[in-house]
Amino acid sequence: MRVSYFHTPERVPSGSMAAAAVVIDVLRATSTMAWALHNGAEAVQAFANLDELNAAAAAWPQQLCLRAGERGGSRLEGFDLGNSPLAVTAEIVAGKRIFVSTTNGTRALDRVQTAPLLVTAALVNRSAVAKRLLQQAPETVWVVGSGWEGDYSLEDSLAAGALAAALLGQGGMDLKTIAANDELCAAHALWSHWQHQPEQALRLASHGQRLERLGDHDADFACCAAVDSLEVVPQQSEPGVLKSS
Template identity: 65%
Template sequence: MQISYFHVPADMPEDCRPDAAVVIDVLRATTTIAWALHHGAEAVQAFADLDTLRSTAAAWPAAERLLLGERGGQRLEGFDLGNSPVAVTPDTVAGKRLFMSTTNGTRALDRVRQVPLLMTAALPNRDAVARRLLAKQPASLVIVGSGWEGAYSLEDSLAAGALAARLQELDSNAGADANDELTAAIALWNQWTHDPEACLRVASHGRRLIGLGDHDADFRCCAGVDQLDVVPTQVEPGVLKAA
């Protein structure tokens, strides 16, 4: 399996045509997606554009939809929820479609929506995603970090390294042909593996969230490794379901 990691979507070459892609946005979109589907959401539909989100959601039965929106770490006005994994409780999301747009994660998903096998990963579902990839055995895989407004993010590289390290633990041949960015991400994970939450907190976006208020519960949730069996998988462009 040839594996490449790109820090942000813009780093991915236009002519790159992988067999599979994994999008990561640790703080907090892909963590929120994983927990929402674990707690029974019918699907999460991701949007880069807010107007498209609103018009698509309006066609869905009101009792069966929730709007999740975040910009700059804060919930958008008029939306039901922001982008917190601890807010997507079973009582709130079970049986509902979540229409979601965030500062970074949903834009990264939009960049790779044409890839045949598209999944999202975070630290809580790292092992589940690794096992699914090994079961599918794509010849080429790209891991795409969401970054922060086009810039590198430490926490996404941490999770990319965690995923790659788990793949190598399960299959020594996985990632033998990796780019330098992935090799560096694995080294980052090896440095922080015993305290990933500390890494999230020193990352620039982690410090940004701390500045916005009390996000301790979010940090604990986002740093919890291998807690979920859910693998959010694209079933149609932009629509992720549990698999």
């Protein structure tokens, strides 16, 4: 297995695709997706385009439909949910499909939608994702950070490094064996530095500071920094649709 890390979807090579792709958006899309599926959501369907989201949601049975929208860290007006892992409780999401669009995470999913195996990861489920990759043993893996509007994000690279560490720990390999680019090595080094203080790293990140300016997100930070708190692996079952696996 050879693993590459791209810190934004814009960095993903065009004209080819890896055997597996892992999309990361720690603050907060892939953390929220994992919690939604853990709490019984039927599926999470991701959209980069809001018009397409609204059209698909309108065609779904309304009693089984929730719309989740976020831009700039805030919930979109008129949507049922924003982008908080705390909001997707079992009482709200169980049995329902969540139609979601976020500032960054859903763009990253759209970029690697054609990967034969596509999963999402965050700190909360990084060991479960590592286990799935080792079970499937794809020859090439692209780990894609969502970044922030095309720029590097510290928190996504932290999670990419955490995933690499889990792969090494579970697979008995060394970093030189699996790393296909320097970006993965750098992400692993970042995780090695912050692994005992992940929440502090999330708060240091520019997007973490942005969330702090928007209001009290202490519970979101704690939730997103809770490493290996879930066993769920959101996996694409059809284009744009993620289900628990």
